[in-house]
Amino acid sequence: MEKTICNSSHSKEEIQPLRYLSRAEALAIDKELLEEFRFGHQQLIEIWGHACAMAVTKVFPRRSLQRKQPTLLVVCGCEQNGAVGLACARHLRVFEYEPTIFYPKRSSNPLFRDFTTQCEKMDIPFLSYLPAETQLISDAYNLVIDALLGVEATPGELLEPFSTILATLKQIRIPLVSLDVPSGWDVETGTSDGISPDVLVSLAAPKQCATRFVGKHHLVAGRFLPYDVQKKFELNFPEYPGTDDVVSL
């Protein structure tokens, strides 16, 4: 980024462009939050899950939904992204949506198991399989939330059941909301052959792949980030409205 020569006392007010993070930078922010600032995994997942649910309520208010019932399907992977999906589903239930979860490969991590139990005990239904016939999905749900793969995933090495699920998600014709990194995309280069979400919710800050996002709504859930982290990584967020924990770009 060019250095600005301070020939005016107002130069610091110039609007800087939003930053898109490389994989290494995204991991460096996580490390800083966890090790330096002593945030907990549970805390971060809760914060992001809540923010993603807020994002869904903003883009798809209940009264705007196509179907009478405010149904939605949350597809969760076995890493952190999936746990954020579980927390998001729980908050959406609290906001009076009707989430159903598809969580084909459950993590043995006790932390993720607890987020699963919270959903199960709140009577959120879990699908035992994802219909290959996408019309069945379109008939049953207003939208699908993709919390399958995140920053950790390496698209070239996708194993089952994830490659089959991705093939199904690619054919879906109802709105698709991806959390952080659209599943199947490389975190840096994106993809031209993956799913094509309508909404992207970046966790902490946008990753480089988000520059290739062509959907309608891109939101960022990074308000909780300490000012020093925002400054160090030059995140240049726009102003978050009111007490919202997401902002639209």
Place this chain on the structure above:
Amino acid sequence: MEKTICNSSHSKEEIQPLRYLSRAEALAIDKELLEEFRFGHQQLIEIWGHACAMAVTKVFPRRSLQRKQPTLLVVCGCEQNGAVGLACARHLRVFEYEPTIFYPKRSSNPLFRDFTTQCEKMDIPFLSYLPAETQLISDAYNLVIDALLGVEATPGELLEPFSTILATLKQIRIPLVSLDVPSGWDVETGTSDGISPDVLVSLAAPKQCATRFVGKHHLVAGRFLPYDVQKKFELNFPEYPGTDDVVSL
């Protein structure tokens, strides 16, 4: 509570009175959340800290404050209530208030220590002592948040430094916001000789002492509670507006 005879199909819509919990019921809800639903302590503290900060923004929007600087003082105890105060201070910082924390007796619980570190690393100032001269407090801050003592406390057995701090809080003439149980009050019987908060934010659900609260604003941070818990304990919350995690009674 009286049973209603179902002589009308609409009888289930009748508004039931809000429930005020005994100490045993409050502990039973905590136990259910932690053991049955597998919520984590860290998660609950984060949820409540955020909700308390939201409550403060609702009752005291920044533009409504007396002083030019949106300063406030958060007084934290060494139990869970204090940790919620720390999380609340952090969220208020994010909402562009200027919190200062007084946390005289730090917990050795690693969980609470992490919430402390988050505040310290975000450059929230910590006071090393509380001025006995309350005019100094009134001159420096717009309001004080009392996160000193919660459900666990037994008012008759108060040790130092808490009794001195309570004596100071009683004399404060700027608005006082108490979290869950006003410090020095018995959780069930309340008190006639304690502090007199202007705002009370009940965590999960109101405790019996809240029936003796005579301040202006009583808010409840219980939206996240699973429906089955709300029903089992007959909490009868009013409807939470929008995506807010607090509601005014």
